[in-house]
Amino acid sequence: MIDTRLAPLQNWLKALQPKWQLDLDTLTPASADASFRRYFRIESKNPEFGTLIIMDAPPQHEPLDAFIKVDFLLADAGLNVPKILEQNSQEGFLLLNDLGNETYLAKLNLETANDLYQDATQALIKMQIASKPDVLPNYDRALLQRELDLFPEWYLKKHLGIELDNQQQALLQKSFDFIIENNLAQAKVYVHRDYHSRNLMVTSKNNPGVLDFQDAVYGPITYDAASLWRDAYIAWPEEKVIDWVIRFWEQGRKANLPMPEDFGQFYRDFEWMGLQRHLKVLGIFARLFHRDGKDGYLKDIPLVLEYAIATASRYIELKPLARILESTRVIKE
Numbered sequence: 001m002i003d004t005r006l007a008p009l010q011n012w013l014k015a016l017q018p019k020w021q022l023d024l025d026t027l028t029p030a031s032a033d034a035s036f037r038r039y040f041r042i043e044s045k046n047p048e049f050g051t052l053i054i055m056d057a058p059p060q061h062e063p064l065d066a067f068i069k070v071d072f073l074l075a076d077a078g079l080n081v082p083k084i085l086e087q088n089s090q091e092g093f094l095l096l097n098d099l100g101n102e103t104y105l106a107k108l109n110l111e112t113a114n115d116l117y118q119d120a121t122q123a124l125i126k127m128q129i130a131s132k133p134d135v136l137p138n139y140d141r142a143l144l145q146r147e148l149d150l151f152p153e154w155y156l157k158k159h160l161g162i163e164l165d166n167q168q169q170a171l172l173q174k175s176f177d178f179i180i181e182n183n184l185a186q187a188k189v190y191v192h193r194d195y196h197s198r199n200l201m202v203t204s205k206n207n208p209g210v211l212d213f214q215d216a217v218y219g220p221i222t223y224d225a226a227s228l229w230r231d232a233y234i235a236w237p238e239e240k241v242i243d244w245v246i247r248f249w250e251q252g253r254k255a256n257l258p259m260p261e262d263f264g265q266f267y268r269d270f271e272w273m274g275l276q277r278h279l280k281v282l283g284i285f286a287r288l289f290h291r292d293g294k295d296g297y298l299k300d301i302p303l304v305l306e307y308a309i310a311t312a313s314r315y316i317e318l319k320p321l322a323r324i325l326e327s328t329r330v331i332k333e
Contacts, residue, residue, distance in 0.1 A: 005092075009056055012093050013042065016086055020052065020095070021045035027054075030101070036061040041098065053082065055094040064089045067214035070136070073190075074213060077130035079123050080206040081213065099209030105197035105233055113240070117228070119207040120200055121248045124224055125255050128189040131218065139191060139219025144183055144276060148176045150283025159286035160328055168324065175312075175321035179279075182272040186220035187258035193217060195224035196231045221252075221259065222266070226274035232281055232304050245270055271311045275318070278308040305329060 013022055026043040030053060040054040057064055064087065074081045086095035104116055137143075152172060156162040164172060192199075193215045201209030225248055229241045249266050252259050260266045281304050285297040305325065312322035 005056055005058065008091055009040075009054065009093055012088055012091065013054065016095060020049070020085070022052070049085075049097055051098045052085070053096040053098050055096060057092040057094070059090070059092040062092065062214075064092060064094060066216075067094070070213045070216045073130070073135070073216075074127060074210065077190075078126045078206075080203055080209045082209075082211070099201045099203055099211070102202040103198055104200040104202060104208060107202050108197060108234055113236070116202070116208070117244050118247070120195075120228060121244070121251060123208060123210060124192075124195065124228070124248070125252055125257065127192065127224075128221065128252070128257055129255055131189040133188070133218060136190060136216050136218045139183075139188075139217040139223070141180055141184060143217070144180045145176065147280040147283075148179070148276065150287065151279040152283075154283040154286040154290065156324075156328070158290050162328070164324075171320040172324060175318050178317045179272055179276050182269060183220050183276055186222060186269050186273070188218050189221045189257070191217050191219040191223045192227070193223065195227045197228075197234055220269070220273050221257065222270040222273040223277070226270055226277055230274040230278070230307050232278075232300050235303055235307075242267065271314070275308055275311045278304050278311075282308065 010024070010027070013024060013027070016022060017024060021044050023043040023045065027040055028042075030039040030041040037055060037057045040056065042052050042054060044050060044052050055064075055067075057067070068084060068087065068089075071081050071084055075083075080099070082096035082099060084094055084096060087093070104120070108116060152164060152169075156164065192210070192213050194212050195210075199210065199212040201211065203209045225245060229236070229244055245267060246263060249259055249263055260269070282301060285301050285304070288294040288297050305328065309322060309325045309329065312318040312325055
């Protein structure tokens with residue numbers, strides 16, 4: 001397949017070469033994500049930047065406006081996000097400083113986890129403290145429902161070939177309604193919406209570096225905590241998760257964030273928010289495979305499914321959902 005975006009990107013970099021002292025021959029792929037975006041790394045003789053990152057985001061699929069807006073918002077809140085050095089919104093290119101190539105996922109282990117998660121907790125609290133209504137899109141009922149609908153549409157029907165009968169559909173929607181009511185009842189803050197180990201970079205200063213925030217919204221206070229500690233790519237014993245969530249809750253309350261006085265309520269909110277996310281993620285991982293031809297996320301489905309089953313099984317209101325989830329485990333085996 002011909003890469004129609006590479007030549008325009010190279011021409012743009014050629015024009016920037018004198019200003020940033022770019023070594024154009026060193027342009028190499030840095031990473032790609034679950035969207036249409038991709039990233040390149042290039043070397044520079046600029047004394048301040050040894051390497052730089054180029055984001056390539058096709059405007060028809062991934063307009064840069066949201067990324068640019070949230071980048072400045074999070075930078076103002078004190079988070080370590082990429083610095084936008086040059087932008088070409090018309091063609092969909094950004095030149096960014098390089099936050100390195102060491103993800104949290106690569107560095108997390110039993111020895112490093114407490115320190116790394118403490119840094120991530122502090123960054124999350126900074127972002128939440130800065131929250132204001134009417135700045136980011138609302139994480140409203142319609143969006144929560146659209147995300148949950150990915151589960152029956154893409155995971156059950158498309159991926160597993162499961163067609164729910166009318167009674168099952170009604171029970172599933174009732175479970176969705178319970179989840180949405182809980183989510184909407186939580187205090188609202190800025191939500192990164194993908195705050196996990198693949199989007200956090202280990203940095204020597206102001207750790208972590210925070211990436212992939214362009215879909216940020218104004219929504220439930222537990223969402224990013226659920227993304228972080230019920231991570232689709234790494235699992236921890238429940239007692240460790242509870243300990244980290246307690247620390248987040250304690251530090252958040254000290255920072256005057258609108259968290260419940262009762263930790264039991266906060267942890268229940270954390271679990272129900274995580275369940276909403278995991279149902280969405282099951283749908284997204286299936287869609288990435290069937291629609292976009294990306295099979296790299298299929299291996300992560302079993303962990304996400306187990307998270308969802310564990311949470312749904314703990315609450316009597318969600319038992320019908322738990323049974324549907326457990327039935328898919330049998331199919332997968």
